Ligand SMILES: NC(=O)C1=CN([C@@H]2O[C@H](COP(=O)(O)OP(=O)(O)OC[C@H]3O[C@@H](n4cnc5c(N)ncnc54)[C@H](OP(=O)(O)O)[C@@H]3O)[C@@H](O)[C@H]2O)C=CC1
């Protein structure tokens with residue numbers, strides 16, 4: 001009998017306990033750690049619930065499953081568990097993207113395993129596939145909708161005209177959002193996931209703090225309407241590619257045209273397209289957040305750790321050099337809140353040869369479509385406009401069709 005302790009009995013933790021109770025006679029749920037024990041007095045596992053970490057470390061446990069989230073005390077608990085020679089399973093992307101290298105090294109030194117399938121893509125088996133199935137391939141690019149909460153919000157705003165605030169509230173009620181939802185909204189959660197995937201795929205340390213991260217907090221109904229007029233929808237995409245030894249990575253809202261695979265990915269679903277040099281394009285799609293989909297990924301790691309499956313990760317790669325600009329040439333949608341429309345229009349026509357313009361004098365907004373341009377040039381012109389006194393704010397979105 002394998003004895004499992006689950007740290008955290010929230011959305012994912014309670015899902016894991018449910019799957020353990022439902023599935024396997026060889027796995028015994030021995031202890032559950034929570035913060036506020038009163039909240040759990042009606043839980044059917046209440047007799048094994050504790051708010052004291054000593055009850056976990058003092059017990060004869062084989063596997064510790066960390067589902068508290070955040071950095072502290074999750075980091076200390078995982079470290080101690082590994083040093084006590086317990087296998088550890090976590091869904092914590094904050095922790096893996098920050099301390100993955102150190103924790104994997106500690107696991108290795110103690111001859112135990114640290115698994116983290118659920119840290120990216122909720123119920124989608126992406127990490128195992130990237131590491132094992134794609135072992136023979138050089139990965140050229142990763143593109144994905146990596147956050148369920150923001151995809152849920154964008155879908156509700158687009159299809160049901162729900163306000164941003166109400167859509168976020170529903171995502172929180174459904175258990176998709178992080179404890180601090182600004183991680184989702186500002187793109188940090190997607191960035192952490194992209195850094196984990198890119199580190200595994202390119203075997204280079206890809207630190208998300210070194211790449212461009214933009215969230216959906218500036219996306220308005222106007223942008224959604226404009227995207228629809230252009231035959232597309234807005235999605236928050238994580239994109240990375242590896243070319244000639246250099247890595248480009250970013251997280252940003254993008255307009256994807258309706259025939260793109262991503263346009264059909266709605267609500268809390270995630271989708272990740274990986275391109276390998278031998279296999280070509282592979283698409284992984286499924287629920288990227290929520291109780292039982294995420295618990296499924298955690299449970300699969302429990303099975304792997306019982307079978308002592310190899311996960312020879314160490315993350316001790318050399319640091320990646322991150323490119324700031326995508327080499328891709330595409331169309332762009334730029335929204336400018338102006339102070340002086342004449343000056344801004346002059347600048348725009350001077351710098352861009354091929355543009356469509358829409359000026360709204362009531363809202364003091366100029367909506368611009370620029371055809372076939374590189375990011376580097378878009379950024380240079382945007383910075384110039386922003387430095388002038390004529391522009392209050394400016395947002396630019398790539399328009400992608402694949
Ligand atoms: N929700 C999702 O869809 C997904 C979540 N994840 C990740 O899974 C992890 C858990 O997320 P989720 O289940 O949503 O989080 P919740 O907020 O729903 O649950 C957190 C749990 O941890 C407990 N807890 C919090 N702080 C402490 C502490 N200091 N000591 C002991 N227990 C503590 C809470 O106790 P109490 O109940 O008493 O407050 C609660 O039971 C996170 O890393 C998250 O990023 C990954 C993929 C999807």
Ligand SMILES: N[C@@H](CC=O)C(=O)O
Nearest residue numbers: 147148149176177178
């Ligand atoms: N908050 C995250 C949960 C899963 O990782 C998300 O919305 O994707």
